[in-house]
Amino acid sequence: MNDWVKARVVGKHRWTEGLYSLQFEAPITDFVAGQYIKVALDIEGERVGRPYSLVNAPGAQPIEIFFNEVPQGPLTPPLSALSPGDTVWLTATASGIFTLETVQPARDLWLLATGTGLGVYLSILRSPDPWRLFERVVLVHGVRQGADLAYSETLDEIAGRYPGRFTRVAAVSRESWPTALSGRITDLLTGGELERHVGLTIDPATSHVMLCGNSAMIKDAKVILEARGLVRHRRQTPGHYTTEQYH
Ligand SMILES: Cc1cc2nc3c(=O)[nH]c(=O)nc-3n(C[C@H](O)[C@H](O)[C@H](O)COP(=O)(O)OP(=O)(O)OC[C@H]3O[C@@H](n4cnc5c(N)ncnc54)[C@H](O)[C@@H]3O)c2cc1C
Structure with missing residues (x-):
C-alpha cells in the first residue's frame, strides 16, 4: 500500500x-x-x-x-x-515504468509530448540518463496554441548544457506561431516534415521513441512507428518505443 x-x-x-x-x-x-x-x-x-x-x-x-x-x-x-x-x-512513493531504466542505448532518443505530457520529459532531461544512453535527444512538444508552450527557459537552460546534442521542436496545431512547426505531431511525422526539420530519421536501428500525452496522439503515432518497423518496448522484450497515456 x-x-x-x-x-x-x-x-x-x-x-x-x-x-x-x-x-x-x-x-x-x-x-x-x-x-x-x-x-x-x-x-x-x-x-x-x-x-x-x-x-x-x-x-x-x-x-x-x-x-x-x-x-x-x-x-x-x-x-x-x-x-x-x-x-x-x-x-509517499513514486510509481511507473515510463523511464529509461530498461531501454537499450541507441543513437537517438525522440521524446514526443502533447500538452502537459511535456512535464515528464523535463524530469528525464534533467537527469543524467538520456545523456548517458543517447548521442542525440529530440524533444517535440505539440500544443494547440503558442501560449501553451511552457517551460521555455528551462528548455533553453538544458539546451545550453548539451550543445549539439539537444534539439527541441514546437508544433502548434491551431494557429501559426513564429518558432513552431504548424500542425499535429502525427501529421508532421506522416508527411516527413518533422524529421526533415530535425535532420534525423526515426529508424529502429538508431532510435528510441517515447510518447506521452493524449490517447489520440499515442494511438496514431503507434501505427506510424510500427509501419516503419519499430516495436513496443517491454522489460522482457526490448523494443523501440514506450508510451504513457494521460487521458
Ligand atoms: C500515469 C498518469 C500520469 C499523469 N500525469 C499527468 C500530468 O503530469 N499532468 C496532467 O495534466 N495530467 C496527468 N495525468 C492525468 C491526470 O491524472 C488527471 O486525469 C487529470 O489531471 C484530470 O483530473 P480530474 O480529476 O480533474 O478529471 P478526471 O476525472 O481525471 O478526468 C475527467 C475527464 O477528463 C479527461 N482528461 C483527463 N486529463 C485530461 C487532460 N489533461 N486534458 C483534457 N482532458 C483530460 C478524462 O479522460 C476524463 O474523460 C496523468 C494520468 C496518468 C494515468
Missing part, C-alpha cells in the same frame, strides 16, 4: 488560462525520472487522487507537477485554485 503524506504548496505558476505548475515541499526524493505520484485533495469527505508525472529531477526539491484544468473534472478545478501555504496529499 502506498501511504499518503501531507505536503505544503510552496510555489504556483499559471502559464496561461487553465495551465499550471504547482510546487510542493514533501519528503519524496527517491524516484526514477519518468515516474509519477498521486496528488489528492479531500473533497466533500472523500479523498480524490489522480496521478501526475514528476517534473523535478530525482533528488531535487521542490516536488513539481504540470497540469491543465479539466473544467468537468473533480480534482483539477480545486487543484488550480490552491495557493502557497495550502496543503495537499501526495503518495
Whole structure:
C-alpha cells in the first residue's frame, strides 16, 4: 500500500488560462525520472487522487507537477485554485515504468509530448540518463496554441548544457506561431516534415521513441512507428518505443 503524506504548496505558476505548475515541499526524493505520484485533495469527505508525472529531477526539491484544468473534472478545478501555504496529499512513493531504466542505448532518443505530457520529459532531461544512453535527444512538444508552450527557459537552460546534442521542436496545431512547426505531431511525422526539420530519421536501428500525452496522439503515432518497423518496448522484450497515456 502506498501511504499518503501531507505536503505544503510552496510555489504556483499559471502559464496561461487553465495551465499550471504547482510546487510542493514533501519528503519524496527517491524516484526514477519518468515516474509519477498521486496528488489528492479531500473533497466533500472523500479523498480524490489522480496521478501526475514528476517534473523535478530525482533528488531535487521542490516536488513539481504540470497540469491543465479539466473544467468537468473533480480534482483539477480545486487543484488550480490552491495557493502557497495550502496543503495537499501526495503518495509517499513514486510509481511507473515510463523511464529509461530498461531501454537499450541507441543513437537517438525522440521524446514526443502533447500538452502537459511535456512535464515528464523535463524530469528525464534533467537527469543524467538520456545523456548517458543517447548521442542525440529530440524533444517535440505539440500544443494547440503558442501560449501553451511552457517551460521555455528551462528548455533553453538544458539546451545550453548539451550543445549539439539537444534539439527541441514546437508544433502548434491551431494557429501559426513564429518558432513552431504548424500542425499535429502525427501529421508532421506522416508527411516527413518533422524529421526533415530535425535532420534525423526515426529508424529502429538508431532510435528510441517515447510518447506521452493524449490517447489520440499515442494511438496514431503507434501505427506510424510500427509501419516503419519499430516495436513496443517491454522489460522482457526490448523494443523501440514506450508510451504513457494521460487521458
Ligand atoms: C500515469 C498518469 C500520469 C499523469 N500525469 C499527468 C500530468 O503530469 N499532468 C496532467 O495534466 N495530467 C496527468 N495525468 C492525468 C491526470 O491524472 C488527471 O486525469 C487529470 O489531471 C484530470 O483530473 P480530474 O480529476 O480533474 O478529471 P478526471 O476525472 O481525471 O478526468 C475527467 C475527464 O477528463 C479527461 N482528461 C483527463 N486529463 C485530461 C487532460 N489533461 N486534458 C483534457 N482532458 C483530460 C478524462 O479522460 C476524463 O474523460 C496523468 C494520468 C496518468 C494515468
